[in-house]
Amino acid sequence: MVTSEGAMGRDYADQEVICRQGEVGDRMYVIQSGRAVVVHETAGSEVVLGELTTGDIFGEMSIFDRQPRSATVRAVGSAKVLTLDRRAFLTRVHQDPSLAFNILQKMSLRIRALDEELQHLKRAQ
Amino acid sequence: MNIPLEDGSRVAVIGGGPAGSLSAYFLLTFASRVGLDLKVDIFEPRDFTQPGPGGCNMCAGIVSESLIQFLASDGINLPTTVVQRGIDSYVLHTDETSVTIDTPLHEKRIAAVHRGGGPRDVSEVRWGGLDGYLLGLAQQLGARVVKARVSDVAWDQGRPQVQLREGPETYDLLVGAIGVNSASWRLFESLGLSYTRPKTTKAYITELNIGTEDVNRLFGSSMNLFLTDLPRVDFAGIIPKGEFATVCLLGDDIDSELVESFFNCDAIKRCFPAAWELQQGACHCSPWINVREASKPFMDRLVLVGDCGATRLYKDGIGAAYRTAKAAALAAVFNGVSESDFQEHYLPAYRAISSDNRYGELLFGVVHRVHKFRPLIRGVMRMAALEQKNPGMKRRLSIILWDMFTGSAPYRDIFFRALDPRFWGRFMWETALAIPGGATQERKGVEHGHQ
Numbered sequence: 001m002v003t004s005e006g007a008m009g010r011d012y013a014d015q016e017v018i019c020r021q022g023e024v025g026d027r028m029y030v031i032q033s034g035r036a037v038v039v040h041e042t043a044g045s046e047v048v049l050g051e052l053t054t055g056d057i058f059g060e061m062s063i064f065d066r067q068p069r070s071a072t073v074r075a076v077g078s079a080k081v082l083t084l085d086r087r088a089f090l091t092r093v094h095q096d097p098s099l100a101f102n103i104l105q106k107m108s109l110r111i112r113a114l115d116e117e118l119q120h121l122k123r124a125q
Numbered sequence: 126m127n128i129p130l131e132d133g134s135r136v137a138v139i140g141g142g143p144a145g146s147l148s149a150y151f152l153l154t155f156a157s158r159v160g161l162d163l164k165v166d167i168f169e170p171r172d173f174t175q176p177g178p179g180g181c182n183m184c185a186g187i188v189s190e191s192l193i194q195f196l197a198s199d200g201i202n203l204p205t206t207v208v209q210r211g212i213d214s215y216v217l218h219t220d221e222t223s224v225t226i227d228t229p230l231h232e233k234r235i236a237a238v239h240r241g242g243g244p245r246d247v248s249e250v251r252w253g254g255l256d257g258y259l260l261g262l263a264q265q266l267g268a269r270v271v272k273a274r275v276s277d278v279a280w281d282q283g284r285p286q287v288q289l290r291e292g293p294e295t296y297d298l299l300v301g302a303i304g305v306n307s308a309s310w311r312l313f314e315s316l317g318l319s320y321t322r323p324k325t326t327k328a329y330i331t332e333l334n335i336g337t338e339d340v341n342r343l344f345g346s347s348m349n350l351f352l353t354d355l356p357r358v359d360f361a362g363i364i365p366k367g368e369f370a371t372v373c374l375l376g377d378d379i380d381s382e383l384v385e386s387f388f389n390c391d392a393i394k395r396c397f398p399a400a401w402e403l404q405q406g407a408c409h410c411s412p413w414i415n416v417r418e419a420s421k422p423f424m425d426r427l428v429l430v431g432d433c434g435a436t437r438l439y440k441d442g443i444g445a446a447y448r449t450a451k452a453a454a455l456a457a458v459f460n461g462v463s464e465s466d467f468q469e470h471y472l473p474a475y476r477a478i479s480s481d482n483r484y485g486e487l488l489f490g491v492v493h494r495v496h497k498f499r500p501l502i503r504g505v506m507r508m509a510a511l512e513q514k515n516p517g518m519k520r521r522l523s524i525i526l527w528d529m530f531t532g533s534a535p536y537r538d539i540f541f542r543a544l545d546p547r548f549w550g551r552f553m554w555e556t557a558l559a560i561p562g563g564a565t566q567e568r569k570g571v572e573h574g575h576q
Contacts, residue, residue: 006202008193008211010232030197033205055202082202083232084194092195095477096448098455101158102200 005054006032009082012075021072025062027083028103031055034079040071051076060103063089128425128463132162134297136457137287138268139275139309141169142182142240144431144446145302146259146268151454152300153266161458165268166294168275168287173241173257180241182256183306183412184442185330185364185373187212187348188236190533192444203236207258209366210237215348215527217509218392219502224510225347226523233346235531237366244332244369244408255443278312285316285426298462300453301429302446305413310433318424323433324417329379330371331409337368343396344370350530351392352505354496359489360439360530361387363396375414375439414439418479423467428453435478438485441532445478485536488529488543504556511555521548 009032012018018029021041035053039046049071052058062069063086075081093100130136136152138145149165156163173180188196188203196203211233216225228234241254264270277288278299285299299316303309305325313320335343344365351361360375374387387393388403418435422428430453431446452474453467460466495501505522512520525543528534542548 005205006197007205007208008197008203008233008236010230030202032202055200057197082193082197082234083230084198088191088194089198092191092198095474096451096455098155098451099195099198102198 006030006080006082008032009080012036012079012081014075014077016075018073018075018079018081019059019069021070022068024066025059025069026086028057028059028063028086028089029073030057030082030084032080032082034081035076036073036079036081037076038071038073046072057103057106060107062086126463127461127466129461130156130161130163130297130457133164134161135164135166135295136298136300137275137285137294137296138165138167138300138302139287139312140302140304140307140431140433141167141171141173141260141270142256142302142304142431142446143259143443144304144433144450145169145300146256146263147447147450148300148302148430148454149263149268150259150266151451152458153263153268155454155458157266159458163458165263166296167260167263167268167270168273169260169270170272170274171241172272173254173260176242176247177245177408178410180254180257181410182240182304183330183410184240185362185371186238186240186255186366187364187441187443187531188238188255189441189444189531190234192441192447193234193236195444195447201262203238203255204258206253207238207255208236209239209369210346210364211235212237212348212364212531213346215350215530217506217526218349218351218395219506220353220391221503222506223392223395224506224513226509226513226527228527235348235533237348237364237371239366243367244334246332246334246408247369275309275312278316280316283426297426298457299427301427301433302431302450304432305415307433313427313429316424316427318421318427318429320422321420323415323419323435325413326376326416327378327380327411328376328414329374329384329409329411331384331407332366332369332371333404333407334369340365340368340370348531349396350526351387351390352492352496352502353387353390353392355383355386355390357383358387359492362530363393379411414442418475418482422449422475423464423471425464426462428457428462428467428471435475435482437478437532438482438536439489439532440485440530444532448474448478481535481537484540488536488540491543492529500556500560503559504552507559508552508555519547521545522552 038049138149149167212235213233214227238255240256275287279286281295284295286293286295349363357377362373364371415432415436422434430449436442436445453471456470460470508522512518512523528539
């Protein structure tokens with residue numbers, strides 16, 4: 001896996017929103033450099049769900065399930081982020097399914113981390 | 126008949142450019158996913174960290190928007206040490222006027238890169254080239270790079286054998302990634318591959334050393350494209366890269382006379398200060414480019430990838446190298462390396478590129494005709510400028526031009542978008558208005574619009 005800082009994409013300033021919870025998403029994102037935070041907003045308060053860094057892909061759920069974004073992602077410090085268009089990506093995936101492997105692998109790691117967190121929460125109850 | 130690769134199978138890749146390196150990268154990636162132990166050797170005599178012709182694969186050095194996205198999906202993000210400049214817009218020039226067209230997302234999604242260590246007069250090698258970077262990725266996965274030129278190949282009991290100074294080495298699969306600027310065709314022909322070599326023509330590329338400050342001031346992060354009425358030129362562009370501006374002319378056998386005419390045309394003179402003169406002795410090359418695919422790119426235990434097989438007409442050659450390399454690796458790892466394996470699982474991807482090029486030929490044919498009829502050129506410029514000025518207006522022409530000249534979408538998609546009657550209606554209307562005596566006339570100078 002390549003994790004060196006990428007040169008492409010758009011620059012985001014500290015705290016600038018990259019994608020917003022509730023919006024309909026037509027793209028996913030890859031962090032080329034810098035960091036971002038994933039937050040879930042509920043009635044004026046927010047819960048930090050996780051932090052992302054160089055090489056991380058996010059926003060892929062909306063690409064596959066076409067549901068509104070489940071969380072807001074904001075830059076932490078300055079960050080460079082590349083977008084991947086849903087239509088171009090899915091068209092290519094149907095021609096070359098191996099293109100989705102890397103994203104499936106990352107989603108699998110996320111589910112594993114969620115399982116562990118759920119386990120901790122249930123034990124704490 | 127199926128010939129599967131097995132644990133311990135050996136693959137020889139001849140050529141360490143993008144097609145060769147990506148073949149090795151994907152062979153090893155897919156093999157590791159299914160627990161297959163492959164040994165991959167890449168034969169590449171050149172050192173891609175060297176500036177000048179010795180480390181360069183002679184190309185304009187553009188990594189397309191679509192390829193940037195596919196590589197990122199595969200987990201390959203081109204690093205800042207390789208990308209000299211991210212491109213986020215383009216400027217379209219004619220002899221009379223220029224128009225700047227921003228991309229919808231205001232995002233740098235096209236990479237301007239050097240293939241090797243940079244032009245021969247580079248002041249210091251600050252960036253690595255794309256080819257060296259991709260070769261490094263293959264090495265990280267375990268590919269062995271052999272710095273040697275393959276002098277001959279033969280069959281050894283039904284397996285390809287590579288002849289080296291140190292002696293012969295036998296492999297289970299031979300991947301040919303020699304491009305079109307090499308005399309190594311005979312290697313594959315000597316193995317019995319009966320195919321028609323790709324049809325080629327000559328391009329022209331030069332690297333103008335004008336300094337980082339002037340590159341920033343004159344070109345920024347924009348690719349500059351020229352719609353000139355020069356004969357035989359299908360594409361003329363200037364791409365900013367670090368302290369250099371790369372000038373690229375593609376068409377039908379670009380010769381020195383045509384190059385001189387290009388530098389003397391009004392559109393290009395407008396891009397440079399009045400006192401600017403073309404430097405003598407700038408790093409330049411006239412590489413062959415593939416304009417029609419090889420007829421048959423495989424046989425048992427042999428497959429050709431990249432330019433020596435099929436590439437995309439004029440644009441996104443590196444993207445075609447990626448697609449053929451990946452398709453060949455998928456076929457080899459998940460199916461096998463016999464002629465019928467490649468026929469069934471590699472040929473469709475290969476044919477997709479070559480059949481898309483037929484649409485490209487049609488599109489460039491239309492551009493040729495538009496060049497010759499000045500009111501149509503004025504219509505193009507007028508419509509492009511209007512699309513930029515009016516955020517509510519559909520950017521039909523801007524996107525067609527962007528995709529066509531940057532290689533960001535298949536020619537087939539562009540062709541069918543260009544058939545849209547709403548596009549033609551608007552275009553003919555703007556062309557009518559641009560005719561002298563029409564409702565308005567285009568002013569001279571740079572029209573600039575932002576969405």
